[in-house]
Amino acid sequence: MANQATLSTWKQPRTFYARYGKRALDVGAALAVMPVLGVLTVGVGAAIKLDDGGPIFYRQERWGRHGRPFKIFKFRSMSVGAPDIRNADSSSVASRTDTRVTRVGRFLRTTSVDEVPQFLNVLNGTMSLIGPRPNLATKPLERMGADERRRLTVRPGITGYNQAFYRNSTTLPERYAADCYYVDHLSFGLDLRIVLKTIQTVLTGKSVYSDAKETA
Structure with missing residues (x-):
């Protein structure tokens, strides 16, 4: 069974950068962005x-490092009370025709400005600037596959290997494989x-939306 104890004892990155340098850069970057x-x-x-008079921020529970759940912060991009439609990995569906996304939210998503509040997560240590994007904390740890669990051995990131090189243009298994490579x-x-x-x-707006594949 995959639990927090098991995840914390999996092989961890052991370089000086992974253990100390990365966190120091995270804190420095987060403070600079405040x-x-x-x-x-x-x-x-x-x-x-x-636009709609609703809340500015959106908080959601995600899986963090070693399988510890945490609250992620975002600028709200969907209508208040919109139905929560999810992909197989519990990530949010992103489509050009998604009527749940507000007018302001469409701009926020296209420019990734909706993600900026996550620097608060970086500052409090629940996230890193770079790492696998965190999934919703709805799927039990014991039901996760090996690659899905492997992602949890590092802090989740605001951006990551998938977001940088593929954005929303890969399938779920491909994303998990890329995360494990990272x-x-x-x-x-x-x-x-x-x-x-x-x-x-x-800056190029590449693959912000994907109508045919699961999205990150």
């Missing part, structure tokens, strides 16, 4: 309120590549 988040909260918050090859060089590629991917 003023930006403050400004965005005012601007985005006003736009969300003017876990096995975690390094400063790989994280730097992912950051640079993520910036390029966001």
